[in-house]
Amino acid sequence: MTLTDPSITDAAAGAPAPGSGEPTAQAAGGVVHPLPVLRPGTAVDAAALDAAGIPVLDVTVPVYNEEKDLEECVRRLHSHLARTFEHGFRITVADNASTDSTLRVAERLARELPEVRAVHLEQKGRGNALRRVWLASDAPVLAYMDVDLSTDLAALGPLVAPLLSGHSDLAIGTRLARTSRVIRGPKREFVSRSYNFLLHSLMGAGFSDAQCGFKAIRSDVAQQLLPHTLDTAWFFDTELLVLAERCGLRCHEVPVDWTDDPNSKVDVVRTALDDLRGMYRLTTDMARGRIPLAELRGALARGPLPAGERTAEAGRRQSLFGQLARFAAIGIASTLAYAALFVLGREFMDAQASNFAALLITAVANTAANRRFTFGVLGAERLGRHHFEGLIVFGLGWALTAGALAWMHTVADPATWLELGVLIVANLAATAVKFLLFRHWVFRRRT
Template identity: 45%
Template sequence: MTTQHQPQTATQSSFTPTSATGTDKSKRERSNPPAFYDAPRSSDQSKTPYAPQTFDVHDSSNDSDPSGASNLSNVPGLSGAIDPVGLIAEQVGNPVQVDADIVIPVYNEHEELADSVLTLMQYLGSPRSVPASAQWQSPYPPQYSWNIVIADNASTDDTWSIAVDLARQYPQFVRAVRIPAKGRGRALKLAWGQSHAKVRAYMDVDLSTDIRLTDVLVGSILNGHAEVASGCRLLDESQVTRSPKREFISRSYNVLLRATLGVTFEDAQCGFKAISAKAADFLLPQIKDNEWFFDTELLTLAQTYGLPTYIFPVRWVEDAGTTVNIPDTVRKDLKGIRRMRHELAASAI
C-alpha cells in the first residue's frame, strides 16, 4: 500500500537564476499549458487517457489484490537494485532524499543545456495550482521537493563543464554525473540506480514535452496512482508538432511493437517518463538495453509484470536540431524487439 504523499513546500519554492542565457521564443511557447488540461473528463474511465492503464499480462487469479493496485512488495527481485559505483566517472553533488529526481540525459548538448535546466528550474520553483483535469489525483502535488540530475554520457564538447558549473552554482537544485560511455539507457540506469528519490523521472534536454506536465508525470506516482508513468504523443488528445517523416516512423514502430511483443501501450519512445523507487529497484536490473530501446524495454517489462502504468497525453514540439540517428536507431530497435520476443517467449512470464 503506497503511503499517501503530503506535498512538500519548503525551501525549494523559489530562486532567481543569475546566469541564464535567456529563454528563446520556442521554449516560452512550449511552457504554455495544452488545451486539454481543463477539458472535462469522460465518465467512461476505460476510454479516457486519464484513466490508469494497469497492464496485467500474468495470471492474476491468485492475486490478493485483483483490482490491479500496486503490490510490488511481493514481486521477486526487488533487492537487486543497480549499483552504479565505479560506472560513474565523476559527479558533482550527491543523491539526496527528495520526492523526485528529474534526470536530463545529455550527449554533446552544450548549446541548450544551461537554458533548458534554468527553464525547468524556474518552473519547478514557481507556485502553481492544480489543473482542473487533474483533480482526480488526490492529493495532487503541485509543489514537491526535487533535484535535477544532468547525466552526461560521453560528451566530447563543453557539455560536462556546463553541467559542473550549474551543479556548483545551484547545489540545492542540480547535481551532475559524468558517464564515460554513450547511451541514454545507460545514463538512466546509473542516474536512477543511485537515486534516493521516491520518483525517478527523465525528460529530453530539448524540453520538447510541455514542462507543465512534469507535475502530472511525478504526481501520478507520488500519490500512489501508478508505479510507471509515460507521456504519449499518439493519443487523440495530444498536441504534436513534428515532421510527417517522424510521425510515420513513430506510428509504424507502435504497430510493430503491438504485432511482435503484444504490447497495449502506445508511443514507447516519448522522452518523458517516470518510475517509482520500488519499480526502479525491480525493473532496472532486468533491462538489458543501454541505448534508445531502453524505453521500450522498460514499458514492456512493466506491462509484462502487471505494474500500474499511467499513460497521458502531451503537448510536444519537435526539436529541429535533433541529433538522433534514425537509421541506426531503427536497426537497434529491431534487434531489441527480436531479443525481447525471444526472452518473453522463453520465460513465459
C-alpha cells in the first residue's frame, strides 16, 4: 500500500481526522474497529488489537535517496519482528521526496510483505516524516529507526516493552550509557557529547542521548505533543524529548550497541549548528508561552513530583550546608577548568584576553550546574533570566580578576605561573561574592 502526502495526515490506515470523535481503525477486509482509548500509565491491550487485526507496533523508517540500502534494511527488520515480536506490527517506509528509485523499492516491498507500507511525502526532513506518519497511525506504540540499522535490533524489544506495559511514555536508545558498545569516529563522538553537554547545562535536559536514531513513543502521548513541535529535520528528536520532560512524562533509556555507518549522508557540523539554533528557538518559545506546558501537563495527566516530594526536595536543596558543599564541589571543578583554559589561551593570547575567555566559558557551565544541583532549580522556568543574571555575576568576577591582573602588570612583568596564582586568589574572593549573589539574588526562592 502506498500513501501520498497530504492524505496521510488523516486517512492513513483508516485513522480518523483529529476531533472526529471516537478513534477507529480499518482492519483487513474493510471492517472498522474502535480503537481502545489509552490512559497514561495503563498497559496496552495487545490481545484485543490482535483480534481486531490492528498492529500493536508501528515502526517508521524515514528515507531519502536510499535505493541501495532500503531493501536489506526492511527485510532484516521485518524478519526480526516476525521472529521476536509476539503481536501484530507494521513497518512504514516514509519516503522524504527522494529523487532516485527509493519509492519504487518501497512500493515493491509493500506488495511483497503485508506488514510493510510505503508513504511518500513531498517535503524532506526526518521530523516532517515522523510527525505526519505518527499522527496518522492507528498503532498504540510508535517507533522509528534509521535506515542504516546502526543500532543492534536486539534492543528493539527492551525499547518498546515499558511502553506496552504503561510504565513509561517514551523510550530512547542511548549510546552514552556505560554499558553501551559504540563504534564511531572521533569527530562524531566529540560533536555528539558536546551537544548533549549543552542540552544538560543550558536547557536542564535529563535524557542522555538526544540524537540516537532509535526511539519509541505511546500514541496517546504523541497525539498531544506532536502538534506543538515545529522542526522538520534533525532537531525534532530533541524538541520532542524536551517537551515530554517539561510535561513530567517518563522516558525510559535503553543502552544500545551502535556501529557508525561510514556511508552516512548526515552533515555532522551543519546538523550541530541547526541543533544550536533549534535550542535557542525552543527556549524562546517556552519562555514566551507559545507552547502551553501547563495545559499539556493536564491533558497528559502526568505532572512533576507530588507536592509532598517537591516540598521535601526543596527543603533539602535549601539547606545552607548542603548548598555550600555542592557549590564548593562545582567551584573546584570550575577552577580546574578555568586554570586549564587560561594556560591554554596564553599560548596565543595576552593575559587579559585569556582570562576573559576562560572565565566566560566556565561561567556558563558553572551557572547551569549551580542552578540544577546547588539550588535545585529544575525545568525551564526563569531559565533565560537565571543565565542573564549569572552573566552579571560573571561580569563582577571578571572585573575583580582583571583588576588584579592590571595591578600586577603595573608592578612587574610576571611569569605565567605567578599570573595564574594571583588570579586563583582573586577568583576565590570572587567565588564568595558569587555564592552570596546566587543564594540571595539569582536563585532566591520567590513566592
